[in-house]
Amino acid sequence: MGHAHAMxxxxxxxxxxRASGFMTGLFSFFILLGLVSFFVLFSIDQKHAWSAVLRSHFYFLAISMTALFFVVIQWVTTSMWSSPVRRIAEGFTAYIPFILVSTLLVFAGSKSLFMWLDPAHTHGDHVIEGKLGYLNMTFFSIRTLIAVLGWAFFANKIVGASLKTDNGADYKAAYESNRKWGVGFLVFFAITFSMGAFDQLMSLDPHFFSTMFGVYTFAGAYQTFFAMLAIVVIMMKRSGYLSKVVNENHIHDIAKLMFAFTVFWAYTGFSQYMLIWYANLPEETGYFLLRFNEGWTPWTISLFVGKFLLPFFLLLPRGNKRSEEIVFLTACWILITEYFDLNWMIQPQIFEAGPKFHVADIGIWLGFFGVFGMLVSRFYRKNNVLAIRDPYLADSVFHHHI
Amino acid sequence: MHKENESPVLSGVVGFFDDPESLIEATAKVRDSEYKDFDCFTPYAVHGLEHAQGLARSKVPYVTGALAFTGTATAFAWQYAASKTWWPHIIGGKPFNSLPAFVPIMFELSVLFGGIATFLAMLAFNRLPNLSKRSFDPSITNNRFAIMIESPPASDDDETPVEFSAEKAEAFLKSLGAKDTRKVFEEGWF
Incomplete structure (x- = not known):
């Protein structure tokens, strides 16, 4: 059916x-706000300030990297359904070069964040001393930089091939090139993203180890990516750019994936927790005992309710997944819960007694959001927001979904 | 067995089409016509046919959902009763009521209840198994697409009986592009 009509x-x-002065102004204001917030918080509590930087750094690293992962999956599988929205996701990868800058910020704050850099902490602790061959500043910075440069390289290669087709390059060649580089990226991504999660989040508690930590971080990040994608696609549709190509079936598909990764996040989170609870090994249980102490228990429970139960029931009915309003609001909510999730991974290692909040925490997040918005909107201003020559586009737009 | 002496009961009129596109087009016209009792027969699932037929969404997901959550609750109640009340044992130093250990079973029973409920609800909503009807033409399982306009059941009350003319229905199907039309008679048990 699709074919006959598509023709x-x-x-x-x-x-x-089209350039909007208001949007650029808003993002610039957010960046300025982020800088001011950082210096305010830095003057009050250095550790708090650096933990806020790490959280926001990883937040947008996670969204832009899972965006590239999503884009690659679409290319490698020659996916049809996603062709009207793939370019939007490709836009998110415009943030990836900035990860280099934010990584340098994390390096700058590493002494306040990572206790394995402090000889006073590590000396005499046999467990940490045994890990110092891996957990040291030299190796940490080398492998992190290799990962970030590799991400930027793959993003440039894969999104670049997609952009070239807009100017008349052969689509078949783009598919062949992106399949080859894409498969390489998937392997590289699996290793480096897990490594990033281990190094930058898990090593905050150098005694703790969990082989599921990488996939847990990925699950939350991918859920957040779909939320961000849903928001931008709906805004683009509402403002007329994608109104002719994105219909309720595409919104439904994105919402289905958002729902799926809501469940997957809970699944990985629970699997990690249950095995640690069951095996009861002291160096592992410490991580959860801390998060179930008096100060952090409410946070842990609200994370489960907010990031799993609420979106699960909101996205369960078919009608909700096809409603732009409900998908939009749920997606905004998921963006907030990812902040809570990352804070749950980071802050308990620094403030054991309970969560600490300062308005500047949000200011710093907004600063990173400003950079993300600036780079991504610049991408859409310089390139078509739709991969117009995608051979699957017509099929996807007029495809009948069940 | 078909009894020789009785005159056969007309169950409807069938029109055959060669491709799914013309079937969908014709189906939409039948849906909007005076004939309310009709069904389509295709050798494989045809996307978009349910819209052309004007079918409402299936209620199977609600049964699945309800039974899946029943499964979750059953698994919790069962494990709680077993390990806290009926046979309390200390295992691995864990409390009798250990929710984390219950969760995998709660998940599995949700899937089991939901799965079985889906299957049974599908059968029930489709009124299956149905041994009293048989395929009226082998070609609808091979290469042809058919619309069957059913004759309304003989009314047993004094409501205005619906006029059903097989010839008129056949002509209607022909006008929609049916390549071939014929009457179908009830054959009962085979």
Whole structure:
């Protein structure tokens, strides 16, 4: 059915995002706010300030990297359903070069964050001393930089091939090139993303180890990516750019994936918890005992309720997944809960008694959000917001979904 | 067995089509016509046919959901009763009521209840198994697509009986592009 109809329809190129002074101004203001917030918080409590930087750094690292992961999956599988929204996800990867900057910020604050860098902590602790061959500043910075540079390289290669097709490059060549590089990226991503989660989040408690930590971080990040994708796609649809190509079936598909990774996040989180609870090994249980102490228990429970139960029931009915309003609001909520999730991984190692909040925490997040928004909107201003020559586009737009 | 002496009961009129596109087009017209009792027969699932037929969404997911959550609750109640009340044992130093250990079973029983409920609800909503009807033409399982306009059941009350003319229905199907039409008679048990 799709074929017969697809031939009759001509899809108009929505072109590039038209520059909006208000948007640029808003993002610039957020960046300024982030800088001010950092210096305010830094003057009050250095550790608090650096933990806020690490949290926001990883938040947008996770979204932009899972965006690239999503894009690669679409190329490698020559996916049809996603072709009207793939370019939007490709836009998120415009943030990846900035990860280099934010990683240098984390390096700058590493002395306040990572106790394995402090000889006073590590001396005489046999467990940590045994890990110092891996957990030391030299090796940490080398492998982190290799990962970040590799991500930027793959993003450039894969998204670059997609952008070239807009100017008339052969789509078949793009598919072949992206399949080859994409498969390489998937392997590289699996290793380096887990490594990033281990190094930058798990090593905050150098005694603790969990082989599921990488996949747990990924699950939350991928859920957040779909939330961000849903938000941007709905906004693009509402403002007319994608109104001709994105219909309720595409919103439904994105919401289904958002729902799936809501469940997957809970699944990995619970699996990690249950095995540690069951085996009861002291160096592992410490992580959860801390998060179930008096100060952190409410946070832990609200994380489970907020990041799993609430979106699960909101996205369960079919009608909700096809409603732009409900998907949009649920997606905004998921963006907030990812902040709570990352804070849950980071802050208990620094403030054992309970969560600490300062308005500047949000300011720093907004600063990173400003950079993300600035780079991503610049991408849409310089490139078409729709991969207009994608051979699957017509099929996807007029495809009948069940 | 078909009894020789009785005159056969007309169950409807069938029209055959060669491809799914023309079937969908014709089905939408039948849906909007005076004939309310009709069904489509295709050798494979045809996307978009349910819209052309004007079918409402299946209620199977609600049964699945309800039974899945029943499964969750059953698994918890069962394990709680077994390990706290009926046979309390200390295992690995864990409390009798150990929710984390119950969760995998709660998940599995949700899947089991939900799965079985889906299957049974599907059968029930489709009124299956149905041994009293048989395929009226082998070609609808091979290469042809059919619409069957059913004759309304003989009314046993004094409501205005619906006029059903097989010839008129056949002509209607022909006008929709059916390549071939014929009457179908009830054959009962085979």
């Amino acid at each position: 009759d329809h001509k899809i108009e190129n929505p072109g590039r995002l």
